[in-house]
Amino acid sequence: MKALIVFGALLLSTPLYAAQLVLELGADTRTWQTEELLKRPDAQTVQIADDVSYKKPMSYRAVPLTALLTGVQAEDHLQAVALDGFAAEMPAAPLLNKSGARAWLAIEDPAKPWPSLGEGKHSAGPFYLVWTDPQAGHISPEQWPYAVATIKRLSAVAERFPALLPAPSLTKDDPINKGFELFQKNCLACHRLNGAGDAQFGPDLNIPFNPTEYFSGDFLKRYIRDPQALRRWPQGKMPGFSAAVLPDSELDLLVGYLKHMAGRKQPLAP
CATH class of the missing domain: 3.90.420.10 (Oxidoreductase, molybdopterin-binding domain)
Incomplete structure (x- = not known):
């Protein structure tokens, strides 16, 4: 004992x-x-x-x-x-x-x-x-x-995942390229786009549909600010991005990049 x-x-x-x-x-x-x-x-x-x-x-x-x-x-x-x-x-x-x-x-x-x-x-x-x-x-x-x-x-994201790149005709300081920088910082940790990225956490943001194609008006921006306010379920894990973290001007740039990429879909590898 x-x-x-x-x-x-x-x-x-x-x-x-x-x-x-x-x-x-x-x-x-x-x-x-x-x-x-x-x-x-x-x-x-x-x-x-x-x-x-x-x-x-x-x-x-x-x-x-x-x-x-x-x-x-x-x-x-x-x-x-x-x-x-x-x-x-x-x-x-x-x-x-x-x-x-x-x-x-x-x-x-x-x-x-x-x-x-x-x-x-x-x-x-x-x-x-x-x-x-x-x-x-x-x-x-x-x-x-x-x-x-x-x-x-x-190596940098743009080198590893060219499918994420905006149109090459855009200048470096184009708002779309600034939106791409914000996408890398705020979204790529969880999401892929055009099948490109290393995250295994959230859905692809362009294939089969880009969120700018099914969120009307300002609902996408509202969703990014407070996901649970629009879609509430126990397994929801996406955090909200407050204006202190992602100011309105940057949120506009991010959504602008996503909208641009809706026109640059690439087929996923079989």
């Missing part, structure tokens, strides 16, 4: 799980275990005033993300891939900031698990990219990926 009590105590004192983060930043691949990251000398407690995923103030044990991005340059492009298929496309420059809007890799301690994200859902762990002072860098909700499994250095 005594042996069973001791064994039970050992089970209770053992971490429930440990996770690993894979960094593919060039020629080498580095894998970090939860315990290694928590023991790093630069790990510290950060306070997040308005957490995007938990919708409340949160405190995390975290490491400055720039400290893990060995060899990454400001002009590089990174992709954070989550366990559920969410694939956040991010220019490296903001992630390397050491002041202003600053990126942190929050690490879930198995002995002190984070709360769940809702009924029947997991927590934001094991790794979560969070930001201090996000307003200083105009950081989008899509730049807060949680349940991160891998961070990769890749």
